[in-house]
Amino acid sequence: MNITSAKYNSRDTYADDGSTVVSTANVAVTAEVDGEVLGIPMDPNNRHYAEILRQVEAGDLTIADAD
Amino acid sequence: MSGSQYQGGTFYNGTWGADVDGNRVHNSQVNLGDTVGNSWQITGLQLETGSVATDFEHKTYASELTACQRYYQQLVGGSDQFTFPGKGQGSTTIDGTFPLAVPLRASPTMNAISSRFFSDDGFTSSSAAPTANQFIAGNCHLGLQIGSYSGGVAFANNHAGVWCPLNSTLKIDAEL
Numbered sequence: 648m649n650i651t652s653a654k655y656n657s658r659d660t661y662a663d664d665g666s667t668v669v670s671t672a673n674v675a676v677t678a679e680v681d682g683e684v685l686g687i688p689m690d691p692n693n694r695h696y697a698e699i700l701r702q703v704e705a706g707d708l709t710i711a712d713a714d
Numbered sequence: 715m716s717g718s719q720y721q722g723g724t725f726y727n728g729t730w731g732a733d734v735d736g737n738r739v740h741n742s743q744v745n746l747g748d749t750v751g752n753s754w755q756i757t758g759l760q761l762e763t764g765s766v767a768t769d770f771e772h773k774t775y776a777s778e779l780t781a782c783q784r785y786y787q788q789l790v791g792g793s794d795q796f797t798f799p800g801k802g803q804g805s806t807t808i809d810g811t812f813p814l815a816v817p818l819r820a821s822p823t824m825n826a827i828s829s830r831f832f833s834d835d836g837f838t839s840s841s842a843a844p845t846a847n848q849f850i851a852g853n854c855h856l857g858l859q860i861g862s863y864s865g866g867v868a869f870a871n872n873h874a875g876v877w878c879p880l881n882s883t884l885k886i887d888a889e890l
Contacts, residue, residue: 656845658859659804665871674859675845684826686843692820694890 648698650708653678656686657713673713783816787886791827791879800831800860802873807861810844810877814854818888821849822856827882831863833875838863844884856886 656675659668676687680695687695702708731737746752760770789796789812800810808831826843840863848857860877 656859656861658807658847661871674847677843677845684843686824686826686845688821688823688846688849690821690849693823693888695823695887 648695649681650699650702651679652711653699653708654711655713676710780816783814784819785887785889787815787818789879789884789886791881791883793881794830794832794878797832797876797878800875800877802831802833802870802875803859805870806863807859808863808875808877809847810858810860812856812858812884812886814856814886817852817854818849818856818886819890820888821846822886822888824858824887825883825885827884828880829860829877829882830880831860831875831877833873835873840864 654677655673656677657671658674660670660672661667662669673689675689676696676699678685678687678695678699680687685695687693687699689696691697691700699708699710703710746754758770760768762768798811798813800808803809824844824846826841829840829842829844830837831840840860842860842862844858844860846856847859
């Protein structure tokens with residue numbers, strides 16, 4: 648599995664007024680895997696995310712911060 | 715093998731040969747490796763673990779398809795015809811839902827697609843990869859977050875509408 652880039656996707660949580668952001672958390676990773684851009688959930692049972700974690704642990708990949 | 719002693723003969727691949735002993739039974743020898751991209755299709759085999767062979771299981775197409783869909787599903791887009799509920803989540807992303815044929819094995823990977831979000835204000839487009847942000851084991855609905863809707867509609871939180879994958883093929887991959 649050739650992963651050439653990876654970047655976190657974040658998600659805002661809003662207050663009851665629907666506009667005030669109360670928290671922001673990373674919820675997924677967008678990565679280019681074998682030449683294809685993929686949306687990958689942060690679930691260790693997902694094979695792509697498991698490979699991302701392995702490559703990060705090995706020092707072969709860095710996940711960029713979300714916008 | 716062919717021929718009168720079944721030790722020779724001529725192999726006619728896809729054409730009729732003369733009606734002589736040497737040609738009556740072709741030798742069925744095909745070099746599977748002589749061309750890149752050759753394939754070999756087999757059926758009627760059952761591979762099992764262990765040392766005891768069990769009776770062959772005859773499964774229906776429907777049951778095989780359902781078993782496969784636990785690991786992979788896809789939707790071939792049909793222009794703007796296939797639409798699914800969604801709502802604005804922030805100023806450039808939406809929360810959408812997608813109905814699954816069967817529950818998935820795990821939270822899936824999805825590919826980048828061309829999609830649109832329609833609301834009363836019109837529509838806006840995205841080329842981003844949806845991400846599964848609500849996967850519940852055993853559930854036949856998947857919650858998606860699709861980002862980078864950057865123009866066309868001044869949508870925001872709780873702005874209701876529908877999203878569609880346009881002509882893209884949305885691949886939902888929960889394979890091992």
